[in-house]
Amino acid sequence: MLFDTIFLTVFFLTWAIEGGLVWLGWSIRRRAYGAIWALPFALLGGAAGGVLVPLLGLDNGVGVGVSMIMAPVGGALLTGAAYRVWDDFGLGERFAFLAVSRLEGEPSTDAADMQRAGDDSSPSIDSALDPSRTDQPADTDEPDDTSGV
Numbered sequence: 001m002l003f004d005t006i007f008l009t010v011f012f013l014t015w016a017i018e019g020g021l022v023w024l025g026w027s028i029r030r031r032a033y034g035a036i037w038a039l040p041f042a043l044l045g046g047a048a049g050g051v052l053v054p055l056l057g058l059d060n061g062v063g064v065g066v067s068m069i070m071a072p073v074g075g076a077l078l079t080g081a082a083y084r085v086w087d088d089f090g091l092g093e094r095f096a097f098l099a100v101s102r103l104e105g106e107p108s109t110d111a112a113d114m115q116r117a118g119d120d121s122s123p124s125i126d127s128a129l130d131p132s133r134t135d136q137p138a139d140t141d142e143p144d145d146t147s148g149v
Contacts, residue, residue, distance in 0.1 A: 011050065011067075012047055012050075012051075014050070014068070014071070015046045015047045015049065015050030015051070015067070015068075015071040016043045016046050016047050017046070018046045018050070018068065018071040018072045018075060019042045019043050019044070019045050019046015019047065019049070019071055019072065019074065019075025019078075019079070020039070020042055020043055020046065020075070021072065021075075022042060022046070022072045022075040022076045022079055023035070023038060023039055023042030023043075023075060023079050026038070026042075026076075026079050026080075026083065030083065033086075033092065034082070034083055034086035034087070034091065034092060037082055037086050037091060038079050038082035038083055038086065041078040041079055041081065041082035042075045042078060042079040042082070043075070044078060045074040045075040045076070045077055045078025045079060046071045046072065046074055046075035047071070047074075048074050048078070049067075049070040049071045049072070049073050049074020049075060049077075050067040050068070050070060050071035050074065051067070052067075052070065052074070053066050053067035053070050054067065
């Protein structure tokens, strides 16, 4: 009984990992747009593709090999379907309000989008060292009198 449980757990993990590898490839290709949405579908598709082979009657050594081939196929099918839903229903725009910067409380922006829009509101690295800036405090050699004495 324990051996069967361990055996099935290893198989399900292997099928899920194979589905996850397909997801990883698609996510890199799409530059992670909608990747978190598609991850559970990829894992589920990998496990479903692998488990369907023994359920259809191929439960010998050949069935193990075929299930290892069908797991990425199932992962690819469900990952593709998840990305299709993401794109067709505009879920990126619907969930955009969740992308909030934790430091400033304002929606985070993509640097590439800011450059395309011509917005250069972020200061450059060299501007912090610019002596002509007026918003910098003047350097003095006098120590600050904060001791209260």
